[in-house]
Structures are given as C-alpha cells and as structure tokens.
Amino acid sequence: MCKFLKAALLALVLALPQSVVAKCGDSFADFVSDIKKEARAKGYDAALVDSFFANVRVDRKVLKADRAQGVFQLDFTSFARRLISNERLNKGVMNAKRYDRIFDRVEREYGVSRGVLLAFWAFETDYGSYQGNFNTLNALMTLSHDCRRPELFRPQVFAALELYKHGDFSPTKTTGAWAGEIGMVQMLPQDIIDNGVDGDGDGHVLLKTSAADALLSGAKMLKHLGWRAGEPWLQEVVVPEELDWSKSGLRTQMKASDWAKMGVKPRGGKLAGHLPASLILPQGRKGPAFLAYPNFRVYFEWNQSFTYVLTAAYFANRFGGAPVFDAGQPERGLAGGDLKILQEKLARKGYDVGKIDGILGAGTRAAVQDMQEKLGLPADAWPTHQLLNRL
Structure with a gap:
C-alpha cells in the first residue's frame, strides 16, 4: 500500500470524533461494535453495516503468518533461486503470449513493461493459481484489532465495506492473502477502489477471476505510484575490484554515465547514461551487482522487502531476455542469530536498525555501511x- 494513500486514509479516520474511532487491543467483540459505530458515523446504512460484519471473527492463523516471515532472512541469491525456476519462467512466457493483447494495452496506456507485471503475477499468486485462502474481512479485522499496525489495516476494512456496497466484495466468500490482499496480483481493497480497471468490460473489477482486470489494475497502480514509461528499472553490472564502496546503496544516486567513469560496466547492453542510478550490492562487493534506476524505487511502494523487490525487478529482466545473474563469490554473510547480535550491537551504538529480527533491511544495511x-x-x-x- 503506497505511503501517501496510508496518510490519506489515516486522515479520514482522525477526522472522526474520537468517541467513534475503534481502538485496538480491547475485546474483539467490543472492537467490532466500535468499528460498526465508526462505519455508521462515516455514513453507511446500519443494515448494510450489520450485514457486512455479521460473521466476522478473529483469525489466529493470520497473526501466526504475520509473525513468521522467515523467508525474508534469506540472502538475495538464495531467495532468487527459491522463487525463480525454469518452469515459472516458461509459464510466464506462455502467459505473455496468451494475454498478448492485454499486455499491449498495458504498455500502451500505462507504460509498464509486460515483464514487470509477469514477475509480480508469478511471485504473488503463481499466475493466479494460488491466491490465498484467508477470509479477507477476517484478516483485515484481525490485523486492525492487533495493536502492531492498526493504522495500516483499519482503513482497508472500510474500503472493503465500500466494495461490498457496490457488489464487488463478499464478507463471507472473498478470500486472499493473510494481509488482506485480493486477486491475481494481490491488491488491497483501497488500491482496488483507486486503481481498479474493468479490463474485460463486464461492469465489475474482479481481480480473482479476470486476468484482464488484474493486469490492467496492477499496471494502473504502478503508474499511480510513479512508474516512468520507457525507462529501465534494474540492470546487472560488473564492478571493478577497487571502488569507493561507500557510494553503493540506495542512499546515493549518480548518473549512470558517472558510474561508468568509475569503472562500472553493463553485463549486457548499454547503460542508461542520462538517468540517475544507485549501485546495488545485495551481498557485498564480491557478489551480484546492479544499477537501480528511478523505476526501481516504485517497487518499494508495492512491497517493502529489499530482497523481494530486487528479485522481482531482476525476474522482470529475465522476461526481457536477460541472462541468469552472476552470483560471484561473496563473503559469507551473517544470518539468523548472528545478524540479530550485530543488530543489537548497532542499536546500542545509536543506530536505528528497526526490529531486531535477523532480517537485513534498509535500516540495518545503512548502519552496517x-x-x-x-x-x-x-x-x-x-x-x-x-x-x-x-x-
């Protein structure tokens, strides 16, 4: 969910009298009662509200999934090899041919390469074959009631209510991911309201069953988040043995032509010399190396995980004919318990590494550097x- 959308949704909630704003942490029954009051205060019909929340319940499996995202502890090479296979690549090529007209429309109207959407489609739901079996309303209400990040999920409950009002959401039958995303490319309810496209012309935006709706909606959302048509997003490069490594990472941007002057060379094709770019070394100077262009940053509005984003961007390149990346010979990195110890040491020195979780996120990377x-x-x-x- 994009950052400015979160802010806008939160502003709507804060505009209500605090007496009708549901608070996390109370009993779930009281929380549901308060959410219903909040919905009525927003102008929704009481009968509609009662019908929508009639069967809602806590889903403990959602909380378990939220707290067990161990896959993001993998390094880039391991993560990429787990998510990308020849079968998944070939299936993507087949879908590109099958939905060629839709992808032509995507590229014409939104300027998003088909490879970018194919990669998201593959990673999110394996091209629609597994979209998640969590009841979406239960998931959103469970995460709203949980006090870890209620400000992210509570607005999505009301967005789902709005979809229900228009006949595009079922509180008992709509299912998806544990975090409330719906459909082939996994979009949250508010994203569907803001960026949903009726690609097949049936009068509804059905991301679970219509590839046209899902792909066009995903493309519109990427454009809404800042995607720049006709520009690259990621390019594999070869780095010299000696370089000012402190300039690597997303915090530094230079023109690709300036990176070239420092000895950075494309592994294939040409550098987009006029564009600003960051040098990405996901496993240090001896591992894989990439230049990340402005479109790469849009990926983080879709998903906050550095490893996921980099893998998705690289996989999109594969659909464009790029070779398997050169894994290099990176130094053995820290993982799990050792990385937690390092995070603790860095935190004691005053660095903001976020949660001590053994995951090499942006805060930890910056502190390490x-x-x-x-x-x-x-x-x-x-x-x-x-x-x-x-x-």
Missing part, C-alpha cells in the same frame, strides 16, 4: 563475521 566506513572496512553494506568481530 556507516560502521564499516568508521572502522576502515570496505563499506559495501554487507554484514560479515569480520565486522561482527571488530564490534
């Missing part, structure tokens, strides 16, 4: 045992 620079180590943001020992 800064500490490497202070200690005179190659500042490539890749946490190693050498850094841990030095600390």
Whole structure:
C-alpha cells in the first residue's frame, strides 16, 4: 500500500470524533461494535453495516503468518533461486503470449513493461493459481484489532465495506492473502477502489477471476505510484575490484554515465547514461551487482522487502531476455542469530536498525555501511563475521 494513500486514509479516520474511532487491543467483540459505530458515523446504512460484519471473527492463523516471515532472512541469491525456476519462467512466457493483447494495452496506456507485471503475477499468486485462502474481512479485522499496525489495516476494512456496497466484495466468500490482499496480483481493497480497471468490460473489477482486470489494475497502480514509461528499472553490472564502496546503496544516486567513469560496466547492453542510478550490492562487493534506476524505487511502494523487490525487478529482466545473474563469490554473510547480535550491537551504538529480527533491511544495511566506513572496512553494506568481530 503506497505511503501517501496510508496518510490519506489515516486522515479520514482522525477526522472522526474520537468517541467513534475503534481502538485496538480491547475485546474483539467490543472492537467490532466500535468499528460498526465508526462505519455508521462515516455514513453507511446500519443494515448494510450489520450485514457486512455479521460473521466476522478473529483469525489466529493470520497473526501466526504475520509473525513468521522467515523467508525474508534469506540472502538475495538464495531467495532468487527459491522463487525463480525454469518452469515459472516458461509459464510466464506462455502467459505473455496468451494475454498478448492485454499486455499491449498495458504498455500502451500505462507504460509498464509486460515483464514487470509477469514477475509480480508469478511471485504473488503463481499466475493466479494460488491466491490465498484467508477470509479477507477476517484478516483485515484481525490485523486492525492487533495493536502492531492498526493504522495500516483499519482503513482497508472500510474500503472493503465500500466494495461490498457496490457488489464487488463478499464478507463471507472473498478470500486472499493473510494481509488482506485480493486477486491475481494481490491488491488491497483501497488500491482496488483507486486503481481498479474493468479490463474485460463486464461492469465489475474482479481481480480473482479476470486476468484482464488484474493486469490492467496492477499496471494502473504502478503508474499511480510513479512508474516512468520507457525507462529501465534494474540492470546487472560488473564492478571493478577497487571502488569507493561507500557510494553503493540506495542512499546515493549518480548518473549512470558517472558510474561508468568509475569503472562500472553493463553485463549486457548499454547503460542508461542520462538517468540517475544507485549501485546495488545485495551481498557485498564480491557478489551480484546492479544499477537501480528511478523505476526501481516504485517497487518499494508495492512491497517493502529489499530482497523481494530486487528479485522481482531482476525476474522482470529475465522476461526481457536477460541472462541468469552472476552470483560471484561473496563473503559469507551473517544470518539468523548472528545478524540479530550485530543488530543489537548497532542499536546500542545509536543506530536505528528497526526490529531486531535477523532480517537485513534498509535500516540495518545503512548502519552496517556507516560502521564499516568508521572502522576502515570496505563499506559495501554487507554484514560479515569480520565486522561482527571488530564490534
């Protein structure tokens, strides 16, 4: 869900009298009662509200899924090899041919490459074959009641209510992912309201059953989030043995032509010399290397995981004919318990690494890179045992 959408939805909630705003952490029955009051205060008919929430309940499996995202502890190479297979690539090529007219329309109207959508379609639901079996309303209400991130999910409950009002959502039959996303490309209810496209002309936006609706809606959302037509998003490169590694990472942008002057070369094709780009070293200076262009940052509005985003962007390149990336010979990185220890040490030194979870997120990468620079180590943001020992 995009950042400015979160802010807008939260503003609507805050505009209501606080006496009718449901609070997380109370008993679920009281929470449902307060949500219903809030819905009526927003102007929804009482009978509609009662019908919508009639069978809602807590889903403990949603909370379990929310707390068990261990796959994101994998390094980029391991994660990419797990998600990308020849079968998944070939299936994507077949779908590109099957829905060629839809992809032509996507590229013409929204400027989004078919490879970008094919990669999301593959990763989110394996081209629609598995869209999740969590009851969507129960998932959204469970996560709204849970006090970890209610501000993200509570507005989605009311967006689902709006879809229900128009006949495009069933509180008992609509299912999807544990976090409330629906359909082949997994969009939240508010995203469907804002960016849904009736691609097949049947008068409804049905992301679960219509590939045309799903693909066009996904493309419209990417454009809404800032996608720039006709520009690349990610390019594999070869880096020299010596470089100012502190300039790597998303926090630094230079023209691709300036990276070329520093010895960075494309592994295939030509660099987009006029575009700003960041040098991405997901496993340090001895591992895979990529230049990330402005469109790459749009990916983070779809998903916040660095590893997921990089893998999705790389997979999109594969649909355009790019070869398998060069994994290189990266130094052995930290994982699990060792990475948690490093995060704890960095946090004690005043760095904001986010949650101590053993996941190499943006905050941890930035802290690692800064500490490497202070200690005179190659500042490539890749946490190693050498850094841990030095600390």
